[in-house]
Amino acid sequence: MENAVKTTAVKRKQNVRKLTALGMLGAISLILVATVHFPIIPAAPFLEYDPADVPILIGTFAFGPVAGFLLTVVVSIIQGMTVSAASGGPIGIIMHIFATGSCVLIAGNIYRRNKTRKTAAIALIVGALVMTGAMVLMNLVLTPIFLGTSMEEVIPMLLPAIIPFNLIKAGLNCAITFVLYKSISHLLKGE
Numbered sequence: 001m002e003n004a005v006k007t008t009a010v011k012r013k014q015n016v017r018k019l020t021a022l023g024m025l026g027a028i029s030l031i032l033v034a035t036v037h038f039p040i041i042p043a044a045p046f047l048e049y050d051p052a053d054v055p056i057l058i059g060t061f062a063f064g065p066v067a068g069f070l071l072t073v074v075v076s077i078i079q080g081m082t083v084s085a086a087s088g089g090p091i092g093i094i095m096h097i098f099a100t101g102s103c104v105l106i107a108g109n110i111y112r113r114n115k116t117r118k119t120a121a122i123a124l125i126v127g128a129l130v131m132t133g134a135m136v137l138m139n140l141v142l143t144p145i146f147l148g149t150s151m152e153e154v155i156p157m158l159l160p161a162i163i164p165f166n167l168i169k170a171g172l173n174c175a176i177t178f179v180l181y182k183s184i185s186h187l188l189k190g191e
Contacts, residue, residue, distance in 0.1 A: 014190075018063055021188045022071050025055040029075045034083045040168055044161035049169050052079070053100050057107065057127075057177040061120065062188045065108025072100045091146045095138045103131035103170060120181065124174035132166040 033052035039045040056075060060068025080093035088095070107127030111120055139162050143154045154162075 017190050018067070022059055022063065022067060025059040025188075026071055026075050026078075029053070029055040029071075030079060030083065033079055041161050041165045044157070044165060047161060047165040049165075049172065051173055051176060053103070053170075053173040054176045054180070056100060056104060057124070057173065058181050058184065058188070060104045060108040061111055061177070061181050062185050064112055065105050068104040068108050069101050072104055073097055076100070088146075091142050095135070095142055098138050099131050099135050099166075102134040103127040103174075106130045107174070117182070120178060124178055128167070128170035128174045131170040132163060135166040136163060 029052045032055070033050045037048040037050040039047060040049045041047055052075070056068060056071050059071050076093050076096040079096065080088055080090070084092050104127070107123040110123035110126060113119070136158060139154055139158070140151055143149075144151050147154075
């Protein structure tokens with residue numbers, strides 16, 4: 001009986017630590033999107049880079065793809081209702097959940113099978129490519145609704161703006177995650 005009580009107390013402590021770490025990572029993500037953002041594609045200055053996905057990816061590697069996806073949803077909704085309310089609204093929320101969520105689920109599932117640096121690199125590269133593909137799809141479907149235009153007007157924006165922007169953004173965020181994760185993972189997990 002005493003062992004069962006100790007086990008329950010340990011699990012409760014781990015859950016509190018995990019929830020606290022995810023909350024902190026979500027807050028950092030929101031601070032980053034509010035303070036660090038700048039255009040990177042001259043042809044589309046409205047597309048701005050921000051490192052807000054880095055804490056989400058770190059949370060994914062530390063706690064798994066489901067936790068990372070839930071963190072993505074919470075951060076996307078809060079960001080869409082506050083920091084990005086004027087520019088994206090509900091469509092921005094959907095696009096962020098779909099883009100970051102696809103990266104998180106793919107990279108997180110690859111990484112959790114074999115937690116090595118090589119697997120992390122592969123997971124992040126595949127995640128960045130999947131995120132770019134997801135954003136092509138989302139831009140073809142949702143940008144016409146958001147801008148009140150046709151898909152035919154969005155297609156010419158794919159190669160000079162949308163694809164390079166998403167490759168650069170996802171690539172940078174995944175590279176930063178790769179560099180930072182191992183050095184801070186023990187802090188998040190309490191190891």
